[in-house]
Amino acid sequence: MDHIVLVGASAAGLTAADALRLEGFTGSLTMVGEELRPPYDRPPLSKHVLSGKLEPHKTTLRQDADLQRLRMNLKLGRRATHLDPAGRTVTLDDGDRLDYDGLIIATGLRPRHLPFGHGLAGVHVLRTLDDAVSLRAQLLAAPRVVVIGGGFLGTEIAATTRGLGLDVSLVDVEDTPLARQLGPQIGGLVADMHQEHGVRLHMNRTVTELTGTAGRVTAVQLDDGTSLPADLVVVAIGSVPAVDWLADSGLPLGDGVLCDSTCQVAPGIYAAGDVANWPHPLTGERTRLEQRTNATQQALTAARNLLAGPAEATPYAPVPFGWTDQYTAKIQFHGWCPMDARVAYVDGDPQDGKFVALYYTGDRVVGALGWNSARTLRAYHDRIAAPVAA
Structure with missing residues (x-):
């Protein structure tokens, strides 16, 4: 070769x-x-x-x-x-x-786009370094931010922009942020965290339109008739x-x-x-x-x-690992986190902002998540089995 x-x-x-x-x-x-x-x-x-x-x-x-x-x-x-x-x-x-x-x-x-609105100034996606630099420059003059999408990227952007002191709203079609990624139980804790930091959550909502004046976005319209004023919109609906x-x-x-x-x-x-x-x-x-x-x-x-x-050649068979940092929370997970899994707290307490949770499918541990518990989480890695037997 x-x-x-x-x-x-x-x-x-x-x-x-x-x-x-x-x-x-x-x-x-x-x-x-x-x-x-x-x-x-x-x-x-x-x-x-x-x-x-x-x-x-x-x-x-x-x-x-x-x-x-x-x-x-x-x-x-x-x-x-x-x-x-x-x-x-x-x-x-x-x-x-x-x-x-x-x-x-x-x-x-x-990045996936909405079927409308991306021609308006002030509407952004975030995938590249140039995207981040451009978004950062406009955030400094945009007090009202609407983030569309409650996955990892959307919630991280919401946390970061709120940390800059901006007025932030987060919109998603699921019941909680990160429901598809970490399940509704942990998603509920993520929702609480964002609300405690002042983010306005609009869950179970669909965006129907982005409206603007003189070619610049001014509001995000939701399917329940709510109109969210916006100086800047970040679309984070997946890729x-x-x-x-x-x-x-x-x-x-x-x-x-x-x-x-x-x-x-x-x-x-x-x-x-x-x-x-x-x-x-x-x-x-x-x-x-x-x-x-x-x-x-x-x-x-x-x-x-x-x-x-x-x-x-050898097969590729990893145990997935991911993380997200939001506010003071470092959330890490090994394995799989199905939305319908049973979640059990096995170390620490969510009320204290530090815990380890296991995800069960039947009697199988298929995933482990640590919230500000990186060292403790590692001890559970070997207990993880795949959701479906090989």
Whole structure:
């Protein structure tokens, strides 16, 4: 194998490059990224960058000298537009064609948009570092903020903007924030936390319209007739895998790029990170994880399996791990947190703002969550089993 192309200048793409070199690959290595910036870390965007606690350039994952040591041909500000698996070429938006022997797809996600309102000034999404910088600049002159979406990104943005002293409303279709991610019981605690900090919650509500004056947003209209005044709106209603450039490639696509259990999509082609969808060996079900830790772990597996070849490839079977930091709460979780799971507090007390909870499906512990209890939480990791037997 002489030429490997990485599409996606992300944490997953960079980790794959590191792994390829560490595993002894000495051939040509090319990384393609849509943004002009070198790979950077995304989790700080909704927290430290948005709050102003972290300068944008400090999110960079590698200094220039470290990137040079990887001996990569970096094609930044370039977008892959076509893949020809038979001819083993990737075509870029400037017409350049990259030949490859091996390919790792790590294109990540694109933010989901509302079907209306995004043409108004003051309506934002947050995915890139440039998004965060732009949003931060406008927040300083926008006292009334409405966040649409109560997942991890939406609740982090709400916490950060409230911490800046702004008037914040959060809208979501579920009963509680983070209900789909952590279940309604923990979601209720998240709701209490936000309300205690002054966020106005509008749960079980759908946005029907964004209204504006002179081309700038002024209000968010809800399905119950409520009108929320807004100087700035952040739409955080989820993301979709960035696979549009693969539409005519013949690769299996669905909710992401469909891989096998070893992260292989097709001969010589692997995927990793938010875009990869694979049958998890522990659950028997297709999985796509939007977690920072998964991006690096899966990229390691994809790179090693690409070099090893199908006969020696190993299945990718992680126990998921994620976290969110909001106000003074650091919430971490291992495993799976089904909405219908039974949740039991096994250490500490929610009233004290410090506890560990276990998620049960039947008599199986399928997940563990720590609220300001990182050290205690680690003791429960080995008790976690998959929701579905292998």
